[in-house]
Amino acid sequence: MNEEVKVNSKYASGQLAKAFVTALAHEDSATRRRAEQRIRRWESVISGMEDGSLDIGSRTPVKGLPAWVTPEVVRGGFATGNAAAGGPLADDERQLARRLGLDDRNRRELFDHHLTDAGLRELHSRLDSGRYDIVQPEEAALLVVAWLLRAGDRNGALDVLEAIGPFAGRLRFLPRPGKAPTDSSLVCRETVGEVTERLKAKRSNIDVARMNEAVSVWNPFADELLGHWLRTVRNGRVLAEIPEGWREDGAELLARYSTLARKHELCGKHRRPRENIAILRTSLEKVLAGRPPSRLLQRSVDAMVAKRGTPGSAEHAALREGQAALAARPTHHALAQAVAARLDDLPQDAGVPSVDAFVAPVIDGDVRTEIPESVRRIVENCLEASVGTLVERGVIPSAEVLAQLVPQLVASTTALSYPDPALRGLMAAVYRAFRNRRSLLLLNLEHQVRMSELPWVKAVGKHRRRADRAATQNARATLVQLGELTLRGFPGSIVPNPMVAEFDALARRAELRVPFVEELAADIFMGTFTSKFLDAAQLAGDLLEDSLYDRYYGIDYAAVLRLGKGFDRLCRQRTKDVRGWSVAANGTVIEQAQILTTHNLAALVDPIGVDPADGWDGLARRAFGVTCRLVRRVQGNPRPLRTVKDAAYAWRQTVFFLALCGLKEQFAVVAWMQDELDRQPAPTVRRLDPVLAGLRHVLAGGDLDDPNPHRRRFLGWTLGKHWMTT
Template sequence: MSDQIRTASPGYATGQLARALAAAVSAGTEADRERALRKSRRWEDVVSGMAGGTLAVGSRTPVADTPAWVTLEVAHGGFATGRYLAEVPLSEDETARVASLPDEVPGGNDRERLNLWYLGDAGQAELLDAVRSGRFRVELPEDGALPVVALLLDKGFPEQALDLVAELRPLMHRLRLTPRFEPIARPSDSAVRVASVRDAAASLRVPEQIAKMRATLTAWDPLYDRLVALWCRTLDGELPRLGEDGSVHGGLPCRTWPADWAAARAQWLADFADMCRTVAPSGRQTNPKSNFAVLHRALESCSHGSDALTAREVGRIRRAIANTVSRRGAPETAQRGAWHAAQTAAVTAPTNAALADVLASRLDRFPSDGGLPSLDVATAAVSEAETTTEIPCGTTMPDVLVHKAARALEAPADELVRLGVITSGETLATVLPQLTSRLLSAAFDDPVVAGLHEQTYTAFRRRRGLLLLNLEHQVQFTELPWVQVLEPCRSPQPDNATAAHRALRQITMLALTAFPQAVLPNPLVTEIRTLAKQAELDLPLVEEVAADIFMGTFTTKWRAAAAVASRLLEGTLYANYYDLPANWSKPERTLLRWGKKTAADFTELCRQRAGTSGGSVAANGMLLEQSQILTTHNLAVLVDALDLTDELRQRAPELAGRTLSWIVRRQSQRTDHLHAALIQVKNTAYAWRQALFLLSFCEPAEQMSLAVRFSTEVRDIRLAPAAEGLLQVLDGDRFTPAGTMRRGKGRRFLGWARGANPFLAHGSDER
């Protein structure tokens, strides 16, 4: 196998650019169009950079002449656009500062002059004052660079400070290297939050379409009723209605013209013009094919009666009347009155929009970048001071609004899971840096250094990961030059390993118990790895690898994780179901690939078990699935290293039952789209693996009971072979190398297959 350096294909980026441009063309609102145009701009940068050779997507340093520590703008899928996120225009405060600088401050542009000024005595004094008082905000990792220089010089480490300046100097004309000089509110102790008060309040804003709907109900619908009634007065015969086949039956309009009709017409048109000046018309009024627009155009055209209208226009009037009468009833009838009563009740009752304004006003009392100390602020009923003509005192705040505000609640992670604020492992991973950063900063005795380190770590974890090939790994926090040079400031004997170990146990059990059906997502694995290192544990934690970028081999940590899994699960249901190897004690066979040690024997075993050498996306997926089976995708490593066996045994029956029920629900969801069907079967197969791991910690009677319950709950014929196969393994049978049973219809449940996957909807071809 060749070790030729691979880069990503531009085909994906070109396709994304085409989709973004199409979305911009078809966007319904100006905001949607702006978002689509911003996305298309990013993909234009990607495509042009790859074509021009300035972008090497797939490398950990994809932008030419750019060190790995620079925070890059990254589009979906890990494609770097070539832009630096810290390369931003000067803020108003920065512009004012530059204007006040002495002429002798050097620099080729304003950004460089400002950065160099902060290296002088006055600039360093300002930075030190900001970090000591806590009046600083690190939004991007680069924001912490020059404050570190100031702290190093202040603490007597000039050599380290000069080394850092030398590293930063080539990019001082482009990057902002100082924080915002404003305080930031951070959760304390073990509390975390999903969103800031600012973000939670923004989510309460009434969508534009809802506001338009209210305007339609309160202003435009009454005007529309008058328009319909005006045309109904010209009918000869019964009101037109739609037949079952869509044809129009009933009288003809424009046959009688009451004496006051012309005056009524003029009054309606005048009222319409006034309405347009006060309330913006919506699609119902502006769409040329709408009933409103058809009747309005006809009204404008018939200033001299029916002679001004063609037979086709009269036919359109007749159909428009039939459409609205058939749906809502005729004007001034009980049917139409009931419809209006329901609409009136909807808009006169306290609306979510009005209550959202009340809740947003409550949130305004808290720091915008902070969190909420409790949910009382969101759950409290409307007080007398908050009462309006629309909202009576004592109105209960709707659950949907409380849930949005709860995203800003500061509480332990397990409490946020219980409240339904953290709903996935991915969300859990986004809040963990708030906890991890505190544990890492505890290694510094100086609270000022600790505070800067904490904010820098949290900002670093917001960096988007790059698409990487050739066994490259993401940039690590400790690779930031201004983090490396803080080493002399660490406490000689930091005593935070115990706290990190305790946090690691809690987070691992939380992930296992809150989301037992889901594999640990990569961002969560990253945080767990960081906590493990802080707890002085060297764990072979592995990532989930995408099948389309798999390099066909595994590094040695996969083999180490598989050895732990085989030892921990020996003789269990999981080992019997998946035929785990009993012994990894043979000398490890390694090969050097792209400068990395790879486990040749582990890779070969995955190929043998998958029955493929890889190459295509489906074949790669089969290999990767076998690697996940052999390693249990980190579950065995964590349970073993953290001594969680006893705790897991207590919860295993309940967790396994929940996971099996989730599989039944998920697999029963029908989809006609092949890609969605592929994702569905892979997710359920991965959940199946999680369930078998949990079942392995149950007593035999509990295993059989849950397996029988699962087989009775199965409603999807595709899951029947999986249910039967599980029962047969529990009964002592084993799968053949092909994954089938020698008797019966039992089959090993796998998410990847080359050809038709029997567990895929409609037997779709996965190739």
Template sequence: MPTDTPSPRVNTGYVLDQLRRGLETSLNHSDPAVRARAAAKVERWRSVLEELASGTLSVGSRTPLEGIPAWVTLEVAQGGFATGHLLAEGPLEPHERERLASLPAPAEEDATERSRLNAWFLGDEGQRELAEALRSGCYRVRIPEEGALLTVAWLIGRGEAERALELLETLAPLTDRLRFYPVPDPRPFSPSAVVRVQTVGSTVRQLDSVELRPRIATMNEALRVWNPLYDRAVELFLETVEGELPHLAEENGELVRRPDGQGRVEGGWPCQRWPEGWHERARRLLRDYQAERQNHKLCGKPEHPKENFARLRGFLERCVADARSLTGRDVGSIRKILASYVTRHGSPGSERLRRVRDEQARMAEQPTMKEFAVLVANRLRTLPGDEGLGSLDLAAAPVREDESASLGIAPGRSIPPHLLGKVERCLEAPIDQLVERGVIGSGEVLATVLPQITSQVGAAGIEDPELRRLYTALYAAFRRRRSLLLLNLQHQVRFDELPWVEALRPYRENELGARVLARQTLEQVSTLAIASFPQTLIPNKLIQELSALVKGADLRLPLVEEIAADIFMGTFSMKYLDAARAAARLLEGTLYARYYDVPTKYLLTLDDREMRWGKDTSPGFAELCTERAGAKRGRGGSVARNGTILEQAQILTTHNLAVLFEELKLAETLRPALPHLVERSFLWLVRQQTMKIDHWKAQLQMVKNTAYAWRQMLFFLSFVDPPARREFLDLAREHVEEQGEAFSRRFEPVLAGLEWVSAGNAFDASGRGGPKGIARRFLGWSDGRHWLFEG
């Protein structure tokens, strides 16, 4: 087992970069809602930086804040950094202020507002209110801590005063800071078999943040405000023309140009006469322009000194002041502007100009996305904000007469599909339907909605209906916690570690029915995740949910997480070896095992164990991954080196595919779909490979992700029958050639490598094969420049 891997250090550069990016967005983004979100992000990263500088934040620990137990819900920024804030702390919320106003003055001067509220809920009146909330379900638990005193009330109601007191002793040190009581709600909390990606309230906020696109807003301002004023200015000057209106000369439909390339102007000259009332009408136009400019500043063209409207307005001001100040050159310039206008648009009052302006007015009056967003948001505001939407009927209905009057959208108009796509995110439906609609578009999103189902699975063995509902609410709230950055093989806080959940352990009977339900859900979710997103790894958040189902089903499956290369400690816990053994049993002799040269027999006999950081680890598995990666000892722990080792671990474990296929018999379940999953994975990675990517970091990320997709594809292909495999190889060759010569030449070693191994051959020790070694094994990580970018 290598011992020379240095301990990872906290990357403060990452924190500073996040802070810089947040500041840039908060100051410069055109969308106020985006600026506000960026400002909140800046505040979080500023807190992280302050905590790091003061030394009060222990990054990489399950308890990063001194004196705060691991079970407390922390505010966590991107990357797993605790900000130092506790989510159950913070300013008083409206329901807390309302309750506090009804309480008598505190007996102790140093009592905090939170301690007074927590104490009230422990009194007779507060306990009666909590008991009623448990009975009716009229409460919400958004953060796990908000369910603690509900648990106390339930225990006391069942005669478990001693257990309740033990729980209160655990909570006591933080009752002056955290809210341990629920949020009251007039509607009962009712678990459902359907899920949603977000609530109606979140959707309304997104719709409210929709802004009119700057280019459209600018265009509409020009059409509605400035074009009519420009027409009036032209008309005023045309009144001063003697003879034929100025125009550009044309022959056979083409402009006649002077030797200098400018169009030749024909017709009369302006500023030759001044009709009665002309000067007063000119002054009125100038005043109207200034008034409009105070309210309409999006379009800059009216003020641009080289634009005809601005120039014409300047000449108009001089004419009003003293027409004799105009030079012959000035009058010539006015004549040319008028000629260009008349030639392009037609003369004022002409049918041609009327048609142009009518069409422009029609375009300007078209309802914008912003106006439609306001309409749909107003419809959704009539619904409970913390629930989902049963159907899209309300949002998708054509514009009504009363809505038309208030927003100026013609009745009967359809709602744009783009906005209905936003609304779909709060649609409540079975998970598979939301996946099919594209509302759930990744394994990460699937993981966020899954607790809405798994919380009920975990509560299935609880007989008492009040406790079953409370347990469901607690679990769903717990799964909304963000994961911390952890080192030394530490695990994230588990649901059972919450003191109030631990206090309920005796009342959660893991009956046979609950175990069967958990297994069925595990099978359904695993199948859905693999079939819906075959090209991507099962994300860590989803692995957490699958692990909870595994536990509920009383199974022993070694599901493994993806380890970040920058925090890799150089070793693996025993479950990685267990997962690799499962893969070896399933894949021995398959295309996958031959392509990656998996030492199946060695893995099946490897059985070593070593305690590190209080965890069972496998030094032999770590040594095997290091050797296969060609990562020599003594070279330090660079991110790239770590990545090559971790990729080998993913190859040997198949990153959970083999474990799920073996235990849940998914090869049979998915067999009809496997050729399709192979093709989808391949087409996805080709699309990624053919994208134009300039930044080197983005290139590395693309190669890594496509190599992962390639590995998943090879796994599925190993369970496809030979005729279907040959058909896929033909399709793959044809598709690569369709992408053009440059891509075909670059990707040829990858495709040739698959064809080489499929024909029964093997790569050499360097991962090459075929004539002149053209065929290559495709891996994502490299300790140096990747060969895909050579040449």
């Protein structure tokens, strides 16, 4: 067994073990169920590797399935052996089969029906109305066949059928029912239906419920008990006399207590022996049984009167009225259910243009209750607006979430090359579905399957027109917009791989050759980089040679620009020739690649042309703020290394943005950074002192190649314990 296979097998076994632990020990039942599903998938991975039905690391990892079939993929890029578009018939397929009088367990019969005249008419109707949904790319195949036949391209349709026909009984090639297409420039993070479900599933706060029970049930009962004992007081002494009917009334109180205790179980204060209400109750039980009361009875009665006044007095009544009014206010849980009810009558598969009406205050008589911020934030997720608006409002909180929403915007841009409106809409839907295809673990520098390799996409390629100037400009403008949103909205955050894929697609559409590079996983890295990493490093060298950035990180960009090959070796040399395979060793090499390439920052600046409205110095300040926030989380963190790595990413972006500033701005920003550190109350942030000292040293003309604990080059990965955690 070669080293790569050993590493893959060890990784898969480790993931299976983690899933077992979660399935057995996690307190949340839903999390346990998800872990059980992961167990089954990892068992499929391991058994497939053992019996040879899976070839992990290949573009065709599942024996018998071509590369264009979307595989089910688990963490790390491992295929399970199942096809994402496979499995038993879905509910809509079974319903359609029954309506057509077909076997509702036989996908092949549905496939064959849609090649008849009646079936093609159904497909043409869906094409023209746009009322379909494509979840897996395969679900567009028969729609493409129908379009090709209508366009007179019989050969193209036959090519598609020849490719997909052998899998007609195994994979779904039909679209799902869907709604008519909407404005592609507007997106929403969640549909109304998804938000409604989240609101309905919102649990009540047990502490609030316990407090409300205490205020509405047990406080009034305690007042009754106290009033009952006060009937026996003479000259300040409890049980000085027992008035007529007192015992009978006491028996009724105890009977009611039993009923209340069975019905209201959240608040346990009345059961605690040393609590006043418990002392009054148990003393009453004892006296009615002919035994002496608790020795603490007198003290409890005196204390309750002294603290709140005598029940029925103005002072006591005012206190209880205030408490009752507070308890009567709707809880966050109740308000969430009220908002969910407001959303129930809306279409559940789309967003809303405004959420104001749904988060308006709840009015009950004269009581007006504002919707809490936690509920408002959930509702805002179904706001349908431009991505820029959603970023500004905080609905999109991270670059990762932005990357999830961007494909809808990019899809319409990349599909403009199809002149037929029906085909344009279909190809946009295929693009969105293809972007949900999870990446495979690939070895030997193989590349992921491209959308153009799908047989039905390849077949309509001849029906595309060459990009005209307007389409190219539109793609470039979209690319600049998304680049600015990513940098301005989330400075200090690494560009996530899904966003890199969108940048790459738009650059191709804009006819720009830009080497965007992905973030590589250290736990499955095999030590080599594709040629585009060197291209990206050389692009960065054109921008940053002899800048603050290359001086801080000790880069000889002149040598990088002369390099014809050997990028892997250069990265290892910069780690002081770290040897052997380990996650940490891999991480140090990958980090050097990110430093040399700037991980797409240089590409966004030139040739893309991103120019932030608040200036590079503004982005440098904000990225430094992210760095400080992350460093504050290091102290007391049981697993601090991930936080340290994220802080190092943020710091690298800080240095990059600063390198694009003029010298005067650089000195001003560095002085501001020092002031910010001096104002920080958290001592953890002072760990950035040597980092900032190193930057000042480089700005003054020095270098950081000589070890000096007072002046540091901030890197995230290390083989031993990181200096920032000590």
